[in-house]
Structure formats: C-alpha cells, structure tokens
Amino acid sequence: LLNSTIRALWKPVHSLRIKDIEKNIFLFMFNNSDDRKRVIRSSPWLFDKSIFLMEAVDKEIHPTKIRINKVSLWVSKEVGEVIGQGIDGFEEVMRVNGRGIDGQYVLIRVLWM
Numbered sequence: 001l002l003n004s005t006i007r008a009l010w011k012p013v014h015s016l017r018i019k020d021i022e023k024n025i026f027l028f029m030f031n032n033s034d035d036r037k038r039v040i041r042s043s044p045w046l047f048d049k050s051i052f053l054m055e056a057v058d059k060e061i062h063p064t065k066i067r068i069n070k071v072s073l074w075v076s077k078e079v080g081e082v083i084g085q086g087i088d089g090f091e092e093v094m095r096v097n098g099r100g101i102d103g104q105y106v107l108i109r110v111l112w113m
Helices: 002-010 033-041 077-086
Strands: 016-022 025-030 045-047 050-052 070-076 090-094 105-111
Touching: 002 016, 002 033, 002 045, 025 033, 070 077
Parallel strands: none
Antiparallel strands: 016 025, 045 050, 070 105, 090 105
C-alpha cells in the first residue's frame, strides 16, 4: 500500500526504490536528482494519519543515525493557534503574499528535541 500510494503521489519520472529500514524509518532511493529534490522540497508528506519527514542522506551515514527534529506545516490560523498553545518548540510564523496571520493559512515551523 505504501509503495503504490507514494508512487501515485510523487509521480517520479525515473525509478524509485523504497526500503523499510526499521519501524517508522524508510529509505527512498531516487535514480533522478530532480525527483528527489522535488519530493524533499514538497515535504512533509502525509500518509495514513502519519507524517513523513524527509531529509537527504549521505551514503556514508546510516539512515537510523539521522535525526530530523523540525517540520514546517501549512495550517489554518485557528489550528495554528491551538498547536502553538500546546508546544514549547514553536519557532516561527510566516506571512506569504499578504496572507499568513491575517489570512486563511499560516506556515508554522516547529522545533523539538
């Protein structure tokens, strides 16, 4: 299910291999750097009530050694306020094209340890 859903969402131009490293850690191997850059730039990705946090990896570093501790999300102003009240690691709100805090959506950046 994950494999077919990811391929349908990302629509890679070239081949993509998915390796299940351990619980909640996957390695996505792209044969095309443009596919990889586009997927990472468009992250985070949601799948089956879970969030996929993406990070480019170096071949010398094992995926289990990589620590991803931040995420940026577009949410409604109301949802952003609720999230902000419940977390200590609130980092930033971004206003885009005159929207943001005064508009329908905000980008919040959260950092956790």
